Amino acid sequence: MDLNALADFVLVATNGGLGKASRASGRSKATLSRRIADLEDEVGVRLIERSARGLKLTEAGEALMARTEGPMHEVAEAMTAAREGLSTPRGRLRVASPVLFSQLAMGRISAEFCAAYPEVTIEVAAEDRMVDLVEEQFDVSIRINPSPDSSLVGRCFAKDRLVVVAAPSVPMPSPGEVRQVPGIVFSNFQPTNWDLDEGRLVLEPIPKLRLSSFLMIRDAAVAGAGAALIPQSIAWSQLTRGELVQWGTVTGAEVELWVLHTSRRLPSPKVRAFVEFMCNRYPGVSLVLGQ
Known part of the structure; x- marks a missing residue:
């Protein structure tokens, strides 16, 4: 399969049309359209319906998008990390954290982490529900007594x-x-x-x-x-x-409090740095939050 054609399909699907994808990437609409047509010929099924109202993913297109969007982002992150050096955390880090822990600790933790890694910006969502890291595009999740999950890996950083x-x-x-x-x-x-x-x-x-x-x-x-x-x-x-x-x-x-990330994801420098930061912040594994 032509990975460039697959990447262009994800680009068009993410942006919701050829025009927006063209402006976002600097590639011509004709080139993007041809790549998608080539991909459809290769898989033997229509992926995008074209109409006067614009583009809409078919059922097959939605299924392909669901399976490839995450991996394509991972490849892009891996290429960026290889070009820029594996030791430099940078970019936006999205964290899902329980409400109580967020209220009592994540403000200071976020500030200290950004001070240590000035090229990282943090976005924290205080969520007691079980977020889907891939579907909701979170980099890491802090969970209490997590159930075994083959799709996630991580470390216990504190106990209460x-x-x-x-x-x-x-x-x-x-x-x-x-x-x-x-x-x-x-x-x-x-x-x-x-x-x-x-x-x-x-x-x-x-x-x-x-x-x-x-x-x-x-x-x-x-x-x-x-x-x-x-x-x-x-x-x-x-x-x-x-x-x-x-x-x-x-x-x-x-x-037990764990910091988790997806197992199929190539851990980016910012994710690795955050996991280490959390474990080092509670070296005795004893959690103290009360003020």
Whole structure:
């Protein structure tokens, strides 16, 4: 298959027509049209429908575009990296990150990374949903306890724990049978016990406040509304200042944060640099976010 013809097909499809593709590339419309016709002859099926309204991908054209757009960009990035040197991160880096981590950490991380690599610009999307890196054109994704996925590779850069905390004014139950405590819980909380330190203390939270974010839950705990189950990382400052007391760690609930990118993608200098940056930023793998 003629890769130049395939590249011209992707160019026209991405720009939505011969005219825009011609202006974007500096190539003539006649040349682009001829290349696409040659590609259609080679694959034996029409890829683009031509009409007075413009161009529209056929079903076969959409299928080919879905399978080739990403790889063609990867080849272009690889060629650019080879020309410009593999050691120089540059260009736009798109990052998908969980909302809480984005709110508490990604602002500083982005600023520090751009200061270290001034030829990189960062775009961060705070997303709790599972983004599709290829379809949505993200370079990397930060995920919590990711499920095994053969299409993604990466590294664990930090770990967190779930802990039960309360203000000093809230009396801590003594170990023994299951103890009821006033609880500050998520809006969708279902009745369950909190097993702390491998059974040393088992609590039955009785919901007093139902809130929709960990930050609200933490602040309500500081205000003395009851006991709360939250990531230890967002409570460090409050624990250090004595505003909160840690009652225990939830058994078997370690949280891992991973920075991931597509396995079929040739890692660009900016992606490799960001992965290393994240791992070096948390050298002890202990996550601290609370301010």
